[in-house]
Amino acid sequence: xxxxxxxxxxxxxxxxxxxxxxxxxxxxxxxxxxxxxxxxxxxxxxxxxxxxxxxxxxxxxxxxxxxxxxxxxxxxxxxxxxxxxxxxxxxxxxxxxxxxxxxxxxxxxxxxxx
Amino acid sequence: xxxxxxxxxxxxxxxxxxxxxxxxxxxxxxxxxxxxxxxxxxxxxxxxxxxxxxxxxxxxxxxxxxxxxxxxxxxxxxxxxxxxxxxxxxxxxxxxxxxxxxxxxxxxxxx
Numbered sequence: 001x002x003x004x005x006x007x008x009x010x011x012x013x014x015x016x017x018x019x020x021x022x023x024x025x026x027x028x029x030x031x032x033x034x035x036x037x038x039x040x041x042x043x044x045x046x047x048x049x050x051x052x053x054x055x056x057x058x059x060x061x062x063x064x065x066x067x068x069x070x071x072x073x074x075x076x077x078x079x080x081x082x083x084x085x086x087x088x089x090x091x092x093x094x095x096x097x098x099x100x101x102x103x104x105x106x107x108x109x110x111x112x113x114x
Numbered sequence: 115x116x117x118x119x120x121x122x123x124x125x126x127x128x129x130x131x132x133x134x135x136x137x138x139x140x141x142x143x144x145x146x147x148x149x150x151x152x153x154x155x156x157x158x159x160x161x162x163x164x165x166x167x168x169x170x171x172x173x174x175x176x177x178x179x180x181x182x183x184x185x186x187x188x189x190x191x192x193x194x195x196x197x198x199x200x201x202x203x204x205x206x207x208x209x210x211x212x213x214x215x216x217x218x219x220x221x222x223x224x225x
Contacts, residue, residue, distance in 0.1 A: 032211050038218075043118075043120070046214065049211060088155075090158070094211075
């Protein structure tokens with residue numbers, strides 16, 4: 001069966017520090033991978049998605065970047081965190097040939113920038 | 115620009131009654147709509163969906179209605195149960211690789 005792992009579960013980082021959040025998927029190959037952020041009053045905002053290794057699409061201009069160094073690994077990064085980067089970050093995957101309701105989400109990372 | 119909107123940030127309903135959650139969208143290219151349920155500190159889980167070729171889809175206590183002309187959909191939960199208390203997200207897709215979510219509605223079902 002397929003599983004998605006996301007870590008860490010919580011993170012408190014000072015302003016200006018770097019960030020690296022990791023997401024891995026098991027039990028499938030060549031998935032579509034997604035990073036979403038839930039911020040107060042903003043719902044679930046799509047940040048990045050990837051349809052293959054090295055292929056990253058950015059949805060909103062921001063202080064963050066994403067990379068996909070391996071087929072089932074998706075990393076969210078920042079060189080210098082801002083207070084506005086605080087939020088709940090969710091990774092998700094879907095089979096490339098799967099239906100639109102095939103999204104599966106990880107358990108999320110609560111990031112607090114102080 | 116928010117393409118999917120849930121104008122009610124919260125809703126409180128008595129157990130056994132009907133809960134109605136609403137969602138509006140602006141992109142006429144959306145052809146598939148979904149509802150997700152989310153508990154605190156967890157990822158969203160899929161609840162129910164509807165294709166744009168339908169106007170109603172029912173699954174147990176959950177029914178989704180779609181009004182394409184009004185670009186509006188709603189989720190009905192009957193009867194509401196305390197375990198239904200969560201944040202509900204409406205989402206839409208235009209058959210690309212992306213799913214666009216709304217701002218969410220926090221439902222509280224009280225005894």
